Amino acid sequence: MIQEALLEWFDGHHRVLPWRTDRTPYGTWISEAMLQQTRVVTVLDYYPRFLQAFPDPFALSQANEDTVLKLWEGLGYYSRARNLQRGAHYICEHFDGKLPSDPKLLQTIPGIGPYMAGAIASQAFNIPVPAVDGNCIRIYSRLHALPLVPTERSAYNEVYARVLQDIPSDNPGDFNEALMDLGATICTPKSPRCEICPLAASCSAMLLGKQTDFPLPKPKRIIPIEEHTILKVFVGNRVLVNKRPNKGLLAGLFEYVDLPGQLSSEEVVSWVHEHLPVQCAQDNHYDIRVLGHAHHIFTHLRWNILGYELHFSEDHFRDVELNSSLGMLVSEEECAQLAFPTALSAYHAASTTSFTHRPKSKNQS
Ligand code: SF4
Known part of the structure; x- marks a missing residue:
């Protein structure tokens, strides 16, 4: 099992991030929305400004859309900002302004999909549910030498089932975050740093000397x-x-x-x-x-x-x-x-x- 090695490594090496120091369901939701398609270093500036302007779902739902978009300016993928505001309306209307802990209910909120629901449920409510993203698929593909194509649904399902087996019931948030940090800092797409990886002893791709052969490349798309x-x-x-x-x-x-x-x-x-x-x-x-x-x-x-x-x-x-x-x-x-x-x-x-x-x-x- 990789739990122990991963959590021990995370204890000593986790990244100190503002949304982790004072963890709330709302803050986790905002930070996860910002982190989609955007680097952590960029989000560091935006997150506190956004939280200060809109400290809870009520404030966000009542804000002028132009003000929300202005605070998002530069982060790109503006549909995320509009979805956050739509989500805030929904939370106020259906959940009395509080994010629910049930991952299924979380996914009824506009803009929250399976990954984000898993991240919020595990990190803010301590519920053992996977949060499978590209990092997670890459790590598990390498750990088990699985020839997965990250964009395919079957890759998501395969990794979700394996994470569900591994995730500890007493510390699921740290486990999911440890996978995120490992994928961002050590098991990176092109140059994995296996020599300092806490999971090296369990990693099939490393034992085969084929780390970068996993996962399989995404099919190339022609962009108009x-x-x-x-x-x-x-x-x-x-x-x-x-x-x-x-x-x-x-x-x-x-x-x-x-x-x-x-x-x-x-x-x-x-x-x-x-x-x-x-x-x-x-x-x-x-x-x-x-x-x-x-x-x-x-x-x-x-x-x-x-x-x-x-x-x-x-x-x-x-x-x-x-x-x-x-x-x-x-x-x-x-x-x-x-x-x-x-x-x-x-x-x-x-x-x-x-x-x-x-x-x-x-x-x-
Ligand atoms: S040993 Fe290397 S390839 Fe395997 S999980 Fe660690 S960094 Fe990734």
């Missing part, structure tokens, strides 16, 4: 590519922003003008003359500048982005004629309060130096 042109349109000290629809990719986040395809500067100029209420067609009363290329990979999609920045003087822009489907003009202070997707971070960061009014100048591309 979308081309985008982003326009940061400044009018004096204000910038044009638009809120994305409440459903779909990056729902509810703010963006700059987003046009399909990668447009040349001439095409951008044509678009400006057709869609923006400006009086500068002949006079060159604005700057246009290429901000450069960027890309962002979502789980299922890649964006190739080309960015431009345009500056108009207040005198030559007729606000009242701005088509509301293009968005609204906001000040630097207002813009700083809005949540923008990480996909636009290359262009968003530049805005702090760009809120400078530029008087009449000539075109450049």
